[in-house]
Amino acid sequence: MADTARDAFADEAEGTVTIDEYIEGIEAQELEADLVLGGDDGKDCTYAGGYLKRQAVFSCLTCVPDGLAGVCTACSLACHDGHEIVELWTKRKFRCDCGNSKFGGHLCKLCPEKDSENPANSYNHNFKGSYCTCGRPYPDPEAKEQVEMIQCCICEDWFHEDHVGLNSIEEIPRDEEGEPLYEDFICHKCSPGCHFLKLYPDTIWASGKKNWAVQCDTNEPNMMIGGPSNHANTEKHENGALVGDTVGEKTSIENGSTKDIAVPESKLDSSSGSNCNLRMDVNTMPAPVVTEKSMPFFMSKGWRETLCRCEACTNFYAQRGIAYLVDKEDTIEEYEKIAKQKREKKLEQQEGAESNFLNSLNHVQKIEILSGINDMKNEFQSFLESFDSSKPVTSDDIRSVFENLAKKKKQRLS
Structure with a gap:
């Protein structure tokens, strides 16, 4: 009997929250809404x-x-x-x-x-109201469990993790706690149009628990499909192109032979003007053939800053309708940063308005407000102590609380 009572009280305790915890929860929800909006x-x-x-x-x-x-x-x-x-x-x-x-x-x-x-x-x-290659709604009323979805930064469609063209969702770059290691995701339908990204160093690709295997797609003659390379090899791969450790050149496969593409040995800077960091005209790079084997891209944090901003590359982005990739204000990170700044300013204004309101009151008015707050706290505490937790709270219960508060205020002022 004692154990049963103890268990009952334990269950009841688990369902309680302090006022501080409640306020923190409300603030977290408000912050999340501000970030989305x-x-x-x-x-x-x-x-x-x-x-x-x-x-x-x-x-x-x-x-x-x-x-x-x-x-x-x-x-x-x-x-x-x-x-x-x-x-x-x-x-x-x-x-x-x-x-x-x-x-x-x-x-x-x-x-x-x-x-x-x-x-x-x-x-x-x-x-x-439909998403992904499966065209299902979200939340899906027919799904037993709502599966997490990720948004492509190019087409802005949302995809279920098991519908992005991978052999397994385990290939999605995550840390040991399951948190994503990538900043942006480019879906398998948009990745062929972004094949020029394979000319950049490994630093733009998100790394996961296991490095992706570099796969050769015979339908894509000028590039090999793949993500971050296996650095254990003496001759490393950079996203589908072979790169020697001692030479600043990438090698692509074309008609069974190799073709050198000159690139810097060090990390590329986001160049502007006439000097291209890729040391080649990306407009001359043949577009790959779109196949069912196209792989999605998972991009590392800050990868957009690495993109070359020379005149030729900038024109290349514009012609393909992806000029926003080199616009900092396009990123979700910048969008949320601005949202946080607006929220902080709004909170400061609210605090200032509250402070100005209190300062505008005389001594008697301040005492009245403090007394009212104290009465409300005591009334709610009394209600919770006497309330049967097995029953739902009704509108009549709430009305009764405020009627009691009104009576106390009348008695105090009489």
Whole structure:
């Protein structure tokens, strides 16, 4: 009997939290929301800002069932409250569509004067509420367990880890605790278009528990498919190209013979101007044939800073629609950094407003506020001590608490 009672109290104790723990949990949730929303307070439509480099975007399937429109945070709250909303996290170079021609005559409440369309916006199947190569929704109502998904930094689609073209999810670079070692992920559908990355040193590739084996794809004559190389070899591989330790050259395989490509021996710097760090014109590099064997890329922290910014390479990025890779403001890291700065500024303003409010009160008013706070604390403590924990808390219970507080205030002032 004693053991049963002890177990019951143990179970009850496990379900309790202190007020400090509760506040910490709320603050963590607020921070997470701020990071996703980029610090947007959701008051103003972002349309006037044009095609923002990155912002939180939502799709309203109630208004646009075909998913060919996206709205900003403020419009999702003010214009689409109660609608079927798909949260898309962040999208690059997007302008709010709310109220334009795609919405059947329903004007935006926050910014009614808009162009009929935003031609530079890009839409994928995420806007219809489907993700990955499997086209399933998230969360998936038919899944027994929600599997983690990762976002491609090129097409911005989301993928289940077991649908990214690897033989096993164990090949995804993680540390011993299972935390990701990569900063960016390029899916297997986008990686052929980024084959020029294989000209760069191993430092741009995320390393995992096991180095990837370098695999030769006969359908890709100018490059070998692969990721970080096995440094145990005397002659090392750099992402599919052979590199001697003593020569600053990469060697690619072409028609059964080798072809030298001159590159610096040391780590590449993010050059600008006319001097290319790759010492070659990437525009002359033949594009690989897209095959089912294309592998995803997992990129290391700060890999974008290594990309050459010479005129030829910059033009190369622009022609292929990936100029954002050398734009620092495009990164999720920079997006979240700005969100944190906005949050800190908002908290400072709140603290300042609270301090100014208290300083504006006279002595009697301050005493009244402190007395009210003390009464509320005591009333909640009394309620919790007398409340039957086996029953749910109802609106009548809450109403009773505040009625008692009102009675105490009346007695104190009488």
